[in-house]
Amino acid sequence: MANDSSYKDKKVITIGIVRDLTGLSERQIRYYEERKLIFPERSPGGSRKYSFADVELLVEIANKIEDGVQTHEIRKEMLRAQKKQNQTDVTRKMIQGQLNAQFGLRKGPSSK
Template structure:
């Protein structure tokens, strides 16, 4: 039985410094795209951002859009159109949204006065 090896482009193992070298972007630019929810790096044990090869391609796509004159809002609109067209849901965005919701629920469930349990 032969086993086909395939590069795992979705494995987030690349640190910020490597991403800077591969994309030509500054750490500030990359962090900004993260803050604008254009990319969603995973976090290592020390909370350092870790990127996959797919995310490297995404960063280069974002840079191309910005170079072509698109705004951040325009890029979000393009992303939404792509999602509607393909019907593909951004699983990372759904996971982050649920995490934020659970954190918010947890805050409501603990009261300093002890009147909510």
């Protein structure tokens, strides 16, 4: 019932590789983090770790900035998209709850 959680979202890529993958400078990558557009994890020693999803997001961010969109605007866009997604999740769960209440599908007290 959970998501794939497989490779795409695992934070395992260091900044140098991300630089090579995206063509961005390390300065740019760190700056977008400073502007709250990207959220790498950290190794115990403090090195940033990114996922493939992060890499793709970085490219999108860079494209928007090239189009003259400011980081603050990009951030607001992302928050809006985030909120919409959350709402979708809530809706989906509510509907699922309704269905379960009405028909008691799966996960009901099976044995005992």
